[in-house]
Amino acid sequence: MVRTNPSGSVPYAHPCFAWENELAATFQNAVRKAFPHAMITGHDPLIPLMTNHPKDRHVMAAAVHVRVPVLLTFNLKDFRLPEPKTYPDLFQVKVMHPDAYLCKCFRQNPELVRLRLHEIATRRKTDFAEAVRYLGKALPRFSEEVIGSGA
Incomplete structure (x- = not known):
């Protein structure tokens, strides 16, 4: 995940990737060019309201802001949500x-x-079959279901 600093001007990489700023900037620019319609702004005021893991609150805030029905993540543990009574609008995001x-x-x-x-x-x-098996490395149930269907 490549982010910008709080001022939004200098890209930096998520610490897990340990990327140099130049590589992070190159990646960020490539993503923006490939998916310009996916860039979300205006969600910053929602970040403090999010109750999921602090490092991922900007992601949840963006999802809530644009009212996505489903947020896909391999990292479910950091996206636990509060009780619906607390923030009912958050629960429009699954x-x-x-x-x-x-x-x-x-x-x-x-x-x-x-x-x-x-x-x-x-x-x-x-x-x-090879493509489905390859996807099975990250998506084992999906791969098994497709292969098991005789596809």
Whole structure:
């Protein structure tokens, strides 16, 4: 996760990555260029209201601000929410693990998910089963469900 300092001017990297500022800036610029529609502003006043882990409050504040229905994260433990009575608007944001989300998508529309998986396999220049097994490293339930369906 690359962030900017509180003034918003100088990029820096999340400490876990130990990136130099130049690399962090390059990555941040690439993400902004690739996903300009995903940049969220105006959420800073909500950050102090968030009760999840302090290092991730800006993420939850952004999700609440734009009213996303689902926030996907592998890091569920840092996105625990307060009781609904405290902040009922927060509970319009559902926090899900990507594995659970993709399983739900697959159950709702298996043909579309298979189509997207075939596209991923084609881009990776591999076959469908190998692409699904590769995804299984991070998304084991999803991979098992797709393979188990005979796709």
